[in-house]
Amino acid sequence: MSAAPEQYTLHLAWPVKFDELGDVLERIDQTQHGAEEVVATHQRFIGDSVAAQSIRNLVRQVAPTPATVLISGESGTGKEVIARQLHEQSDRTGEFVAVNCGAIPAELLESELFGHEKGAFTGATSQRKGRFEQADGGTLFLDEIGDMPSAMQVKLLRVLQERVIERVGGVKSIKVDVRIVAATHRDLDARIANAQFREDLYYRLNVVEIEIPPLREREADVVPLLTEIVRRHRARHGVGVKFNAMSVEAMRQYDWPGNVRELANLVERLIVSKPHGTITLVDLPVEISGIDAEESVIPLATLQAVDGETIELPEDGVDLRTHLANIERTLISEALAKSDGVVARAAKLLSVQRTTLVEKIKRYDL
Amino acid sequence: MSATQEEAPTVVVIDKRPDQASTLKTMIEFLDTPEVTVADTSSWASVVSSRKIKAVFLGPGLSQAETSDIRATLHQQCREVPVVVVGEDDVSST
Numbered sequence: 001m002s003a004a005p006e007q008y009t010l011h012l013a014w015p016v017k018f019d020e021l022g023d024v025l026e027r028i029d030q031t032q033h034g035a036e037e038v039v040a041t042h043q044r045f046i047g048d049s050v051a052a053q054s055i056r057n058l059v060r061q062v063a064p065t066p067a068t069v070l071i072s073g074e075s076g077t078g079k080e081v082i083a084r085q086l087h088e089q090s091d092r093t094g095e096f097v098a099v100n101c102g103a104i105p106a107e108l109l110e111s112e113l114f115g116h117e118k119g120a121f122t123g124a125t126s127q128r129k130g131r132f133e134q135a136d137g138g139t140l141f142l143d144e145i146g147d148m149p150s151a152m153q154v155k156l157l158r159v160l161q162e163r164v165i166e167r168v169g170g171v172k173s174i175k176v177d178v179r180i181v182a183a184t185h186r187d188l189d190a191r192i193a194n195a196q197f198r199e200d201l202y203y204r205l206n207v208v209e210i211e212i213p214p215l216r217e218r219e220a221d222v223v224p225l226l227t228e229i230v231r232r233h234r235a236r237h238g239v240g241v242k243f244n245a246m247s248v249e250a251m252r253q254y255d256w257p258g259n260v261r262e263l264a265n266l267v268e269r270l271i272v273s274k275p276h277g278t279i280t281l282v283d284l285p286v287e288i289s290g291i292d293a294e295e296s297v298i299p300l301a302t303l304q305a306v307d308g309e310t311i312e313l314p315e316d317g318v319d320l321r322t323h324l325a326n327i328e329r330t331l332i333s334e335a336l337a338k339s340d341g342v343v344a345r346a347a348k349l350l351s352v353q354r355t356t357l358v359e360k361i362k363r364y365d366l
Numbered sequence: 367m368s369a370t371q372e373e374a375p376t377v378v379v380i381d382k383r384p385d386q387a388s389t390l391k392t393m394i395e396f397l398d399t400p401e402v403t404v405a406d407t408s409s410w411a412s413v414v415s416s417r418k419i420k421a422v423f424l425g426p427g428l429s430q431a432e433t434s435d436i437r438a439t440l441h442q443q444c445r446e447v448p449v450v451v452v453g454e455d456d457v458s459s460t
Contacts, residue, residue, distance in 0.1 A: 008448040009437070014426035016390065016452060022397050028421045028448045129430070 009095065026236055045081050046228045047221030051213045055082065062208050063089035068160070070145075070205045071183040073212030076261030079183040080143060082210055086181055087139035094138025094177075097131050102147030109152050111168045120169025132165045132176045139179045145205065146186030146197060153198045160204045180205065215256040215263065222252045225260060229267045241271050242278045245341035246333075246366060247289075250281055254288045280337030281366075291333055329364045332357065336366065375418040376401040380410045380436060381425025390423055390452065407432055414440065419447050426453040 010024050045056055062069060063086045071079045080098060087096040104112050115130030131140055159165055160180065164173040182205045191197035215221065226243065234240035256262050270279050281289045331350065339345035347357040377394055379402060381387035387404045394402050405413045422440060424433050437449055
């Protein structure tokens with residue numbers, strides 16, 4: 001990791017929760033067992049797509065400068081990962097501090113960012129430093145900046161212009177040396193047009209813009225991300241899964257509306273449901289695999305027919321061609337799943353020639 | 367920092383409140399980290415200088431000033447040691 005933080009500092013909320021403590025101890029272990037790469041890679045922006053490579057190049061160029069950066073992209077695309085990289089690849093020795101402007105109630109945001117003096121308001125029983133002071137010498141990541149209330153936008157603009165803050169209830173101006181990285185999943189141009197976001201603040205923040213495309217536009221990143229997520233799970237928990245070719249292809253083709261976060265959550269679920277197993281098409285959610293559980297009712301009936309049992313024609317009849325195609329498609333999917341995507345083995349299970357099966361796989365887009 | 371003998375590195379929990387330090391020690395030990403040493407604000411420096419250190423936990427009973435001082439000293443002595451700051455976010459007692 002270039003420009004590694006001089007002191008590796010982690011934070012843990014009190015009272016401590018076992019799972020959070022476990023994560024912290026694991027990260028410490030990883031840094032001390034020749035796995036310092038893990039510290040770097042847990043924040044690495046993964047991907048082979050042209051977009052991912054361009055973003056990594058831009059981060060490398062911008063990180064060492066003091067420029068304010070605005071990161072835009074849908075939820076789950078990795079905006080905080082980029083923000084952390086900008087900090088880690090800079091020579092700033094202070095902390096990286098993240099604040100979600102959309103998650104903190106408007107009335108608390110000022111105190112959260114700028115701190116408060118004792119007695120500043122009811123409940124302010126002690127002095128409290130805000131995030132700006134905490135990030136002094138480091139980087140302040142303002143996530144969901146598009147959701148920042150208007151009143152706070154004015155105050156933030158002043159800080160960006162003058163580089164001083166005042167704690168709530170305080171009279172003293174405190175100089176801060178903070179690099180600002182902001183992010184949003186919102187269309188700030190539209191919010192400016194609707195008078196929901198200040199144009200002058202937008203230009204202050206948007207000195208350098210990094211736009212992260214959604215995962216559906218970065219098909220080439222799905223496999224590297226999948227590999228990395230599984231690798232991390234294996235490193236942390238000793239449990240992983242394998243994916244057969246068909247399931248990987250289905251995941252590559254999927255739209256991922258929840259982006260990388262959705263992919264990571266899915267992998268976690270699959271590892272829990274099938275630890276050390278091989279994930280096949282049928283293990284994936286229907287929206288990814290295209291295999292509907294309801295459809296499988298028909299093939300099951302057909303399998304019974306194969307075994308010599310009878311099936312009944314529904315009262316309202318069937319479209320025989322579609323019905324048989326569905327049956328064929330499902331049987332082929334299941335054969336491929338059982339044979340871990342090895343076409344020759346699946347062909348044997350179905351008693352057809354390999355070339356015939358390849359044709360059908362293409363026809364059914366499997 | 368110097369280790370006086372070949373020993374397993376220890377996690378050091380520094381806190382002014384023995385009950386909180388003890389809770390943290392128990393939890394860390396429970397998570398398969400057997401070597402945990404508790405220290406307070408007056409003894410931590412000698413513990414850190416005499417043992418091989420895996421990580422330092424700064425407990426919630428320390429004031430912000432104490433936390434900053436310890437971090438700064440650790441930074442000078444052994445910057446490679448991970449520091450875990452435990453506490454409610456940035457609330458300092460004045």
